[in-house]
Amino acid sequence: xxxxxxxxxxxxxxxxxxxxxxxHPNATIIPGTTPAPGATPVPSTTTPPNTTAxxxxxxxRNAPTHRKPRRSGRGPQAGPRPTRPTGPLRxxxxxxxxxxxxxxxxxxxxxxxxxxxxxGLLLPGFAETVRATAGLLGEAELxxxxxxxxxxxxxxxxxxxxxxxxxxxxxGRFRLLERYADVHLNILLVTPMAALIPLLVMSVGVGTVxxxxxxxxxxxxxxxxxxxxxxxxxxxxxxxxxxxxxxxxRTVWARILLPAALPAVMTGVRLGLGRAVTGMxxxxxxxxxxxxxxxxxxxxxxxxxxQLYGTIAVILAEALLLGAAAHWxxxxxxxxxxxxxxxxxxxxxxx
Amino acid sequence: MITIQGLSKSxxxxxxxxxxxxxxxxLDVGENEFLTVLGPSGCGKTTLLRxxxxxxxxxxxxxxxxxxxxxxxxxxxxxxxxxxxxLPWATVLDNVAFGLRMRGVGRAERAERARSxxxxxxxEGCEAxxxxxxxxxxxxxxxxxxxxxxxxxxxLMDEPxxxxxxxxxxxxxxxxxxxxEEHRMTVVFITHSMEEAVLLGDRVALxxxxxxxxxxxxxxxxxxxxxxxxxxxxRSGEYAEITAYLWERLRDMHAEHRPDxxxxxxxxxx
Amino acid sequence: xxxxxPVEHRPxxxxxxxxxxxxxxxxxxxxxxxxxxxxxxAVGRTADASALPPLSTVLDRLVEATRQGTIASSLADSLVxxxxxxxxSLAAGLLVGTAMGRWRRVDAALGVYVHALLAAxxxxxxxxxxxxxxxxxxxxxxxxxxxxxxxxxVNTAAGVRSVPPHLVEMAHSxxxxxxxxxxxxxxxxAAPLIMAGVRLGVGRAVTGMxxxxxxISVVGLGRLVTEAGGxxxxxxxLAVLLIVIAVALAALAxxxxxxRTVTRWVPRTWKEER
Numbered sequence: 001x002x003x004x005x006x007x008x009x010x011x012x013x014x015x016x017x018x019x020x021x022x023x024h025p026n027a028t029i030i031p032g033t034t035p036a037p038g039a040t041p042v043p044s045t046t047t048p049p050n051t052t053a054x055x056x057x058x059x060x061r062n063a064p065t066h067r068k069p070r071r072s073g074r075g076p077q078a079g080p081r082p083t084r085p086t087g088p089l090r091x092x093x094x095x096x097x098x099x100x101x102x103x104x105x106x107x108x109x110x111x112x113x114x115x116x117x118x119x120g121l122l123l124p125g126f127a128e129t130v131r132a133t134a135g136l137l138g139e140a141e142l143x144x145x146x147x148x149x150x151x152x153x154x155x156x157x158x159x160x161x162x163x164x165x166x167x168x169x170x171x172g173r174f175r176l177l178e179r180y181a182d183v184h185l186n187i188l189l190v191t192p193m194a195a196l197i198p199l200l201v202m203s204v205g206v207g208t209v210x211x212x213x214x215x216x217x218x219x220x221x222x223x224x225x226x227x228x229x230x231x232x233x234x235x236x237x238x239x240x241x242x243x244x245x246x247x248x249x250r251t252v253w254a255r256i257l258l259p260a261a262l263p264a265v266m267t268g269v270r271l272g273l274g275r276a277v278t279g280m281x282x283x284x285x286x287x288x289x290x291x292x293x294x295x296x297x298x299x300x301x302x303x304x305x306x307q308l309y310g311t312i313a314v315i316l317a318e319a320l321l322l323g324a325a326a327h328w329x330x331x332x333x334x335x336x337x338x339x340x341x342x343x344x345x346x347x348x349x350x351x
Numbered sequence: 352m353i354t355i356q357g358l359s360k361s362x363x364x365x366x367x368x369x370x371x372x373x374x375x376x377x378l379d380v381g382e383n384e385f386l387t388v389l390g391p392s393g394c395g396k397t398t399l400l401r402x403x404x405x406x407x408x409x410x411x412x413x414x415x416x417x418x419x420x421x422x423x424x425x426x427x428x429x430x431x432x433x434x435x436x437x438l439p440w441a442t443v444l445d446n447v448a449f450g451l452r453m454r455g456v457g458r459a460e461r462a463e464r465a466r467s468x469x470x471x472x473x474x475e476g477c478e479a480x481x482x483x484x485x486x487x488x489x490x491x492x493x494x495x496x497x498x499x500x501x502x503x504x505x506x507l508m509d510e511p512x513x514x515x516x517x518x519x520x521x522x523x524x525x526x527x528x529x530x531x532e533e534h535r536m537t538v539v540f541i542t543h544s545m546e547e548a549v550l551l552g553d554r555v556a557l558x559x560x561x562x563x564x565x566x567x568x569x570x571x572x573x574x575x576x577x578x579x580x581x582x583x584x585x586r587s588g589e590y591a592e593i594t595a596y597l598w599e600r601l602r603d604m605h606a607e608h609r610p611d612x613x614x615x616x617x618x619x620x621x
Numbered sequence: 622x623x624x625x626x627p628v629e630h631r632p633x634x635x636x637x638x639x640x641x642x643x644x645x646x647x648x649x650x651x652x653x654x655x656x657x658x659x660x661x662x663a664v665g666r667t668a669d670a671s672a673l674p675p676l677s678t679v680l681d682r683l684v685e686a687t688r689q690g691t692i693a694s695s696l697a698d699s700l701v702x703x704x705x706x707x708x709x710s711l712a713a714g715l716l717v718g719t720a721m722g723r724w725r726r727v728d729a730a731l732g733v734y735v736h737a738l739l740a741a742x743x744x745x746x747x748x749x750x751x752x753x754x755x756x757x758x759x760x761x762x763x764x765x766x767x768x769x770x771x772x773x774x775v776n777t778a779a780g781v782r783s784v785p786p787h788l789v790e791m792a793h794s795x796x797x798x799x800x801x802x803x804x805x806x807x808x809x810x811a812a813p814l815i816m817a818g819v820r821l822g823v824g825r826a827v828t829g830m831x832x833x834x835x836x837i838s839v840v841g842l843g844r845l846v847t848e849a850g851g852x853x854x855x856x857x858x859l860a861v862l863l864i865v866i867a868v869a870l871a872a873l874a875x876x877x878x879x880x881r882t883v884t885r886w887v888p889r890t891w892k893e894e895r
Contacts, residue, residue: 426796429794432791434787436790438806438809439886440809440810440884440885441886452805453795454795481886
């Protein structure tokens with residue numbers, strides 16, 4: 001069983017090898033095919049169960065896949081091309097936003113209708129929830145809860161980065177160490193950290209400390225695993241090149257390994273932040289009724305359903321905002337991994 | 352057999368530029384003729400082939416095969432792809448039988464016809480292998496066998512030997528000639544190799560780039576069958592002459608994009 | 622293509638010393654596990670902290686709980702939750718993912734939301750399910766689905782989208798219908814990415830199962846964790862945790878076995894170094 005999990009990384013890696021299975025340059029037509037170089041170089045090697053670390057997964061979102069709308073159904077049409085509508089309507093149909101708004105409208109309407117029919121104390125309507133959310137934003141209670149929660153988030157996440165990045169890069173560089181740590185890391189990746197909450201509460205009590213530790217536990221594995229993969233996949237030719245110029249281990253680290261691993265490390269940090277937010281909410285929901293999770297439980301206990309839903313919306317908003325910010329930071333810091341399109345094309349056609 | 356009349360097609364690049372891939376292309380291919388299409392890269396020869404195959408729409412003009420207009424892929428035409436387009440998860444046998452399967456041919460007949468064509472292209476014993484286990488040359492043999500199983504009247508070959516090495520390419524050329532001499536069908540063969548175009552074709556349609564159009568049709572009066580003595584064909588004066596002439600024309604086309612070479616004195620008479 | 626190319630051999634680390642060479646020859650995983658277990662036992666005995674009992678105590682507790690039958694019945698409950706959640710996730714995930722990968726407009730309509738929900742802390746939806754579906758199995762299954770389904774959707778969509786267009790075109794050239802293209806070309810070609818998504822989904826589903834059960838706390842292993850935590854029975858918590866890890870590993874091994882047969886054709890250019 002341990003064997004199988006060590007192989008998991010290999011199996012997941014095959015996803016990255018996917019394009020090797022189709023080694024032909026037609027791939028240029030669809031930007032989403034190959035993991036755009038470096039978009040998420042790493043996660044493929046080590047895909048933890050709780051992320052979408054798959055290269056193409058993330059790529060699918062990073063690289064805008066504005067392909068020509070595939071003529072769906074009935075195979076391709078040949079013959080003289082039918083005249084297609086052009087102008088504003090066409091452009092509107094080619095954009096994403098109208099569809100997104102449509103989906104939102106449909107969901108909101110369904111929610112409202114369902115709540116109208118089946119609604120009760122525990123199921124507020126959409127409009128009611130929106131109103132309650134707006135109201136919540138004006139209340140000190142919410143902001144205090146957010147402050148308490150985010151304190152744990154910031155401290156725990158910082159701890160995870162400070163511990164995880166050095167540990168991960170070391171594991172990536174020193175093979176022997178990595179060999180022995182691997183099985184433990186793989187187990188940690190599948191361990192539901194939430195089950196550790198009772199132990200934490202027993203040892204450090206129901207305070208900020210236990211929340212900080214849990215947040216750190218949630219995110220550190222992701223940081224380690226991605227940092228490790230980042231160092232591990234540095235092209236050995238680059239290291240040889242540096243050595244041929246007389247670089248020592250220190251210079252290799254500073255000039256080659258760390259810069260080359262940076263995009264992967266950033267990916268780990270981004271994914272780790274996502275997990276940290278999860279950990280923050282989780283610990284408050286499950287054991288330590290404080291902060292924003294505690295607020296959810298309070299509203300549930302008071303049967304204040306609109307406020308309950310509003311709080312959930314606030315948490316989702318925070319998770320998305322933090323995710324977007326991390327994404328932005330990742331792109332800024334690892335800009336060299338996004339090659340300009342023309343260069344990619346030549347590189348691909350040479351393959 | 353194939354009539355192409357005033358075919359034109361343009362597309363818009365990502366930067367919004369409009370490019371004429373084909374402009375007013377007219378071409379007739381006779382019954383059982385082996386026509387090679389030669390041109391610089393980007394001249395639209397592949398687009399032309401895909402249009403005949405019914406795989407892409409076009410802007411204007413008509414294509415008819417045996418008098419009936421092309422409106423999509425049809426059982427009368429089969430394509431051999433440059434990059435083989437084999438299903439990597441399917442065995443050689445399943446790959447060869449793919450076309451038949453799409454046409455609803457029963458399992459037993461599928462296997463029988465596929466096996467006989469696998470033998471024709473010299474891949475006996477590889478039926479259970481996956482494409483990934485084959486060399487490029489062998490993969491393209493699978494591609495050819497797959498196209499032949501559906502007994503097409505027209506075989507459309509899109510730079511089929513472009514992705515294999517020189518030696519394999521020569522072997523494949525000989526084998527293709529042998530197969531064609533035996534089975535006789537209409538072939539449209541895209542290539543960027545002058546030697547290949549002359550060695551295989553009855554006529555060479557020379558295309559120019561941007562806009563893509565037929566610049567000239569050069570007849571090749573080398574004797575057939577050629578598969579018996581490919582070496583002899585390649586040593587003949589006619590072969591050398593046509594290849595040299597094609598290169599002249601192609602060099603002129605390239606020179607149009609190199610102004611420094613454009614006013615080179617026309618020293619060679621053809 | 623620079624970055625994602627797999628590196629065949631790792632940059633050579635420290636210079637080889639005889640001791641290191643000897644360590645290198647040992648089978649790493651079992652040795653490392655044994656060392657970890659020994660360390661746990663030693664730390665547990667010396668620290669004598671209530672939160673970290675030695676491994677032997679945990680194992681004793683595990684045997685005891687198994688004898689009483691609490692483990693078996695809870696495990697069965699949990700597995701049912703997991704299985705139901707996974708079946709729903711896979712069915713919905715494959716369906717929606719294929720639609721998103723195949724049709725741009727479906728992708729435009731749903732993509733943003735799927736990605737958002739994938740990134741969100743899934744357990745916040747537990748109170749919603751709780752109020753909609755009541756405090757029972759349905760809520761737990763719903764939590765499992767929220768954990769697992771989105772990653773399956775996203776990967777399926779990515780897989781379907783990345784099918785080489787020349788294969789689809791080839792199928793069309795033989796007159797394949799849209800259904801034939803889907804069944805004979807698109808889904809097999811997308812299988813490696815789909816399976817990767819399923820694997821991630823299974824991992825997330827196990828987490829969702831435990832978290833959901835801890836939150837709703839009526840059935841399953843998660844309830845055992847909560848109860849043991851309430852009694853300050855740390856050995857009990859860890860004993861259940863061992864079971865959960867075993868469940869996760871077993872589920873992953875199962876997926877892997879399926880994956881190996883489904884994606885046998887993918888060339889093994891990258892070999893495991895271990």
